[in-house]
Amino acid sequence: MKKVIVCLILVVGSAFVPMKSNAQVYELERLILDIEKLLQLKNILSDLYKGYEILSTGYNTIKSISEGNFNLHKAFLDGLLAVSPAVQKYERVVDIIDDQGKIVSEYKTAYNLFKRNPHFTPDELVYMSNVYDHLISNSEKNLTDLLNVMTAGTLRMSDAERLHAIDGIYADTHDELGFLRQFNSKTGALASERARQENDAGSVRSLYDGD
Numbered sequence: 001m002k003k004v005i006v007c008l009i010l011v012v013g014s015a016f017v018p019m020k021s022n023a024q025v026y027e028l029e030r031l032i033l034d035i036e037k038l039l040q041l042k043n044i045l046s047d048l049y050k051g052y053e054i055l056s057t058g059y060n061t062i063k064s065i066s067e068g069n070f071n072l073h074k075a076f077l078d079g080l081l082a083v084s085p086a087v088q089k090y091e092r093v094v095d096i097i098d099d100q101g102k103i104v105s106e107y108k109t110a111y112n113l114f115k116r117n118p119h120f121t122p123d124e125l126v127y128m129s130n131v132y133d134h135l136i137s138n139s140e141k142n143l144t145d146l147l148n149v150m151t152a153g154t155l156r157m158s159d160a161e162r163l164h165a166i167d168g169i170y171a172d173t174h175d176e177l178g179f180l181r182q183f184n185s186k187t188g189a190l191a192s193e194r195a196r197q198e199n200d201a202g203s204v205r206s207l208y209d210g211d
Helices: 002-016 022-081 091-116 122-150 159-210
Strands: none
Touching: 091 122, 091 159, 122 159
């Protein structure tokens, strides 16, 4: 290409300038050099553009792959935030709520009876209150945990993890109900024993008084 341009310049120059001076020859040489430099610059710019296209294509490809992986990952995580019907209909959920209701109902009934029972001291009633408060506090925590597991968008968990968590809440709640019933039974038995002893002591006194 460069040779073609030089030939054209020489032909044109020879056609219009039959006798060239040294200055004209110098200017012609400078023109040829300038054209060569322009061609070189054009080639450089072309190579740079090709390099930019390669880099741009590579970057966009990597960016697309990266975003694709992220979107896939995000979709997976968002799926873990959802609660499937299998979890919503899990029978242990009903069992937990049922046990929690029994804990509240049975503790209130028992405590009201114990507070009216004359065979317990104020300190013993305070102790009972602390035990019940602890049970109710744990019950509230279990209900909060259950609510979090059952509410979409709260925890990132798979169905298997949610079911496992529900099983754990159920086991803890059922243990608390068992403990409450055992505590109430022993406390009621203690009250009955004290009442029996008091009756026995009263019977003995009545015998002595009768004598």
